[in-house]
Amino acid sequence: MKPAFLRFALGILFGIPAFAQQHSEQKHDKYIWPKDEQVKQKLQSWQNIKFGLLMHWGTYSEWGIVESWSLCPEDEGWCERKGPYAANWFDYKKAYENLQTTFNPVKFNPERWADAAKQAGMKYVIFTTKHHDGFCMFDTKQTDYKITDPKTPFSTNPRSNVTKEILGAFRQQGFMLGTYFSKPDWHAEDYWWAYFPPKDRNVSYDPKKYPDHWKKFSDFTYNQIEELMTGYGKVDILWLDGGWVRPASTIDSTVSWQRTIPYSQDINMARIAGMARQHQPGLLVVDRTVSGEFENYVTPEQQIPDHYMPIPWETCMTMGDSWSYIPKENFKSARKLVQTLVDVVAKNGNLLLNVAPGPDGEWHEEAYLRMQEIGKWMNTNGESIYGTKPLAPYRQGQWAFTTNGQASYASYLSSDSEKQLPANLALPTINISPTAKITLLGTTQPLKKTKLTEGVITVSIPEKVRQQFAEQPVWVFRISDR
Template sequence: MKKVVTIVILLVFLCIKLNAQENGVHQQSTVYEWPKDMLVKHKLDNWQDKKFGMIIHWGLYAVPGIMESWTLCSEDWIDRDSTISYDAYKKWYWGLNKQFNPIKFEPGQWARAGKKAGMKYLVFTTKHHDGFAMFDTKVSDFSIAKGPFSTNPKADVAKYVFDAFRKEGFMIGAYFSKPDWHSQYYWWSKYATADRNNNYDIRKYPWRWNQFKNFAFSQIGELMHNYGSIDILWLDGGWVRPLETVNAEVLSWGANIPKWSQDIDMPKIASMARKAQPGLLMVDRTVHGEFENYQTPEQKIPDAQLSHPWESCMTLGGAWGFVPNDQYKPAGIVVHKLVEIVAKGGSLLLGIGPKADGTLPDEVFNRLKDIGAWTALNGKAIYNTRITKNYNSGQTWFTQSKDGKTRYAIYCLNTDEKPMRSISWQGNSPAKGTPVTLISTGKKVDWKDVNGKTTIELPEGLSGDKANIALAFEFMPDAEN
């Protein structure tokens, strides 16, 4: 009977629509505060050079192949079978730690695939909202290093992930969920778990909340002290925040806001973390202020260019983690998003999810390979660039070198676009008499400018090649541009 119930639960939750995840999406802050620490400023500038990163969601949810963590949360948008008790589901979900045994875990393959795709930085989920740690934490038994994988030499998963990506030259980011739904200090079993927030009045039980603050501080401390050089502390769960930071913007999300403050003392955390990791970038998502060193709009691109640092985090497929039969975006769509994001001043953090055995789906490798075919030839127009005032003209997006002496124009080809003899854009004219180079070939192209409209004569054989899903050009800009 128990086996039948488990199968029913699996079938129910494998059928949850992936777009339900939109309810957990973090919106973008509308206020930005530049850092004052010179080491942080230097690292932030270095991060802005990278432009393209990988975020990996991997945890218990990979075992049944379902949406990450959120099915534990009792909110209206979570669609569960009413014949299955909520408590039974939580017990089943957290019991997946006894099954999670990724014996094919080889992070070097992930890192090499990311590098070939042109990715330059990593964000790895050391712990998601469900509280399951993907590192060998000493303050909890609920981790990958305590279950059936504990005897494996790579049981301290985060260490080996960070080491593998560091070896390939990546900046290293540690994702950490501020809420922890497994902790009795956050979701206390004395009360029902009504939603994503902590489920008791902190004002009545300050001791319990202080225990949670100590718990979060300790786990972040482990990550900052025991895992080598860390460049980014990427904190998720923006509803865990001081009450005074809850403004009209936060209320517009539609999530329930408690009457008490879920303050975990970010100044104390930042002081400890930056003492261990000087210049560390803090990304306290959506909590505008000194600990949100760059903004993180999720699954979308801002409508207009932004002059401060930001990153659009998007999934390669329809889910953050692994789900069976996921539909992955074609390389052309990813490249076009990357181009638009960079022209608007941001970076693209692309999400993938390994399977429960530790391998990546073949489709993920194939997509990353195809993306890399473009970045390998055209990366000059993406990496180490900065924004231009006039950043878009139809299908063409513009970037420039950091010194402003070189301009780049990137024309995004439609997937069904027929071979063309020429393309045009308005504004961003090349300086008169100077060459325009097609970056993918290194060859000069013929061009003309009439009343601010630049027309490029294209060589034959460009359309239909995966490396030419977007055409990048290099030129010296006219002084009036």
């Protein structure tokens, strides 16, 4: 890494509004439930496991900058270029793409990641095989802009096909496996065709006017996805990003970022999904923000819906501030992360939490610490998360409610100032029978309960229990007649 780039890299932080603009305005009234029985079964299995890991990783980690977006010639904060090449976009793109010749993550150890994620209670993983910049973290035959090309120092490493290694490591731990893939490719000669320099994130020419170029790009995309569906063992989820690559008929003019899409960019998702499921029966296809049969679940980004949603959905969120690696990350507290998971699950969602490896192939040590802290809570309280369904009223004040059919769970999210449970705590209105036994997860001692008014029950918590379970992000009460 050149010192000049290190200096400017430290000054470029990923701005959440970039992704908020792309994905916060999703509408879900057009959701279509899958008809394929294998897809329906896979979707149900995915909804039961609740908690997953997302990893953004590419050559951009060398500069410690936002993933891909500094290449985008849009006048937006998240696209800002800095450093010695910033004044000229062509020079900048050349220097950015030259990172391929220095990328050498010699500390790459996916088994450590899989162990940490399993310890945290995560059950599925999504890995960025290719982001918008087009650099492939897998051994594609469609381009030499990839980690396994001889120009890349890490290509000589026996584990250079990092996608294969990562999926293999997580498969060994029993994870559901997903491949993130960017539909737009800003390196591909038939997307940003050099004859027409790009003006924004979109294709640089009108595909209807130049159909031969668009067909080449569509085939390129199809072929790369087929490689991922055939050369990497069992895959459960194809997670497609870059929602501006979509047919014109799906553009929603009431959504601000979709109004800027100038052309129909139809890559024939029916053909892609059909091929992918032929190789991977039951595959979940997540064509993000493109409502319809190829968006098997929806993906609000960096946010949690404010209400229960009856369709399959997943909040994708960063553990820190950035999707990509930055040298000094501001990680969310374990308390915040656990409460986020509880909130999401109570509203019928999954949580996909992003951690970004660095240029050496390692996570920040603080990320491992967060995994341990989350795992400690999950070891005691996981039964209120896995395999549960939301229970009305879902969320009420500091309470969240779930059920697994055998028991109901009332989760109390601590406030900033609460270090211990109150000695007496009123449970909000839920259907609790007079004979129900109420315990705090982590103990087997039934709590004394008193019915105050219709539907409201107060439980008394012994001082010893209050002390034993002090400093918890969420306290979970199990309510059962058994």
